[in-house]
Amino acid sequence: MTDFHDEDALVKEVARHFLSSRGRKLRLGIGDDAALWKPKSGFVTILTSDWFLEGSHFLRQRHPPDSVGWKCLARAASDIAAMGGTPRCFLLNIALPAAAIGKWLNGFLGGLRRAAKSLDCVLAGGDTTRSERVLISVTVLGEIREGQEILRSGARPGDLLYVSGTLGEAECGLRLLRKNGGRVNLKNIAMRKHLYPEPRVELGRWLAETNLATAMMDLSDGLSTDLPRLCAGSKVGALVDPERLPTPHGMDRESARQLALHGGDDYELLFCVSPARASLLPAKFRKLRLTRIGEIAAGRGVRIIGKNGKPEPLRAAGWDPFRQED
């Protein structure tokens, strides 16, 4: 275990973990006041920044440090994918208690490095300091060809509504982890998705390049919370068909449906396609299922087909830190 007696030593340790990835795409990385970045010619920069806080977004006693490292980058990169862009580099701000330096930090940096490699996204810089809890803030820069970005605001009434993958699986994995007392089982798909989500970068990029999606976002807080955001951005409503939801396996139908509607942390893509072009969308994109779950409607309400076959309001019950009890 290395002893980090000062901030410079910690910065060096972080840089050491990322040595092989430095200097390739970035003009200048760690070690100066700031980093320099330039996208490919004809491309613009996409930027996003996300919290990942001990106690709110992960538990240090329950989540493997490797997963914390993977997930803090993956979920921020998902915001880039949600516009059709490709993540390129990131800044890591991390604040740590002394007890987390050493074994925990090593595990964390290992997971972060694996995510960075898998996403082909290099560490460009950041800031370190001391704190009682582990605090992480990740900023990701990506690039997209000018004019190809898919916004939340492009959905039109009549557009068909799609999601990638399975909804509610990550929440299902979280529950399993809780029930297990924190024992990690990577053979379990749901648990793997909770711990090591894979942002849908290739799908997002393909939808941008083909100009198939009229609007898009990623599902981080649950469909019932995120879909109203897309609808607000486009000034439209939506109607969801619960029969169509791609739900997790291994539980009764109603529980699976509730998870698919309200479970967070899936990082799947939610996108709209005009009905005239929907036939161009494959049922699967490189093994990833694409499912039509409803359609965009005029007006402003987000509704779901109820048990009696009639549309009823879809109540937002996804994860929102400001709705939790104090």
Added chain:
Amino acid sequence: MTDFHDEDALVKEVARHFLSSRGRKLRLGIGDDAALWKPKSGFVTILTSDWFLEGSHFLRQRHPPDSVGWKCLARAASDIAAMGGTPRCFLLNIALPAAAIGKWLNGFLGGLRRAAKSLDCVLAGGDTTRSERVLISVTVLGEIREGQEILRSGARPGDLLYVSGTLGEAECGLRLLRKNGGRVNLKNIAMRKHLYPEPRVELGRWLAETNLATAMMDLSDGLSTDLPRLCAGSKVGALVDPERLPTPHGMDRESARQLALHGGDDYELLFCVSPARASLLPAKFRKLRLTRIGEIAAGRGVRIIGKNGKPEPLRAAGWDPFRQED
């Protein structure tokens, strides 16, 4: 006082404070998954990210919220200035306890807006969540003409070493605030500098455009901590003349000198100029004093002229969160 019952409402409140500045330089700002950014033609992007944490970087009971808002942006923008760049947009990640929503948040956003306006730097997005303490992480993007950036690595033996403004003044202001029991006196220059530092953007840009500085960084942790970083970046040493330090007024010479050597939070620029070009440097740049404080030396040691006239090692005693007691 507005009641923020969920995250979306908080995001809207932040956006409301920045309405007038949106959509001008950014292709897309708050409200989508990510923001789009493109520098002027011929320019590259500079990026930096900084922590600003309650308890470590500020005290909620002592520092006016307006100052917290100003300073969190100003100090991150200073890293852009330190390379000769111009800040253009920023991402704000803020985590808040319920008690800080309302009056505190309003004050904070007011100060942040003033800093953003003063720097001509627009809010592009970010992330909000709940937390027991106020946590802030600010990412600033700037631009610089390709190839004009001033790095830490360009100093050569014989270069003259300069600083802008006065050193130790911000630390002096912090001490005054402590002694005062938190009573803010904006007529006091030192206190104003502690609460509302002004990043040296114009000076940095001018040094980059004129190609006068061979190496540069900003002073955030104190000269005795930061100068060794510049020297390490350039693989050189330095010799500081304590008689030349631009020290704060109103105290005995030795105390003033200690503050100038070790006091943090000044956000002045530290830069090197080759002796052949030093005559091109004015004594003042738009009312801001430029002072030669020493020179770059061969070898690796950072030294200071001692009382007996002989060089002795300059011990780093600036602010480092990892050197504090637990």
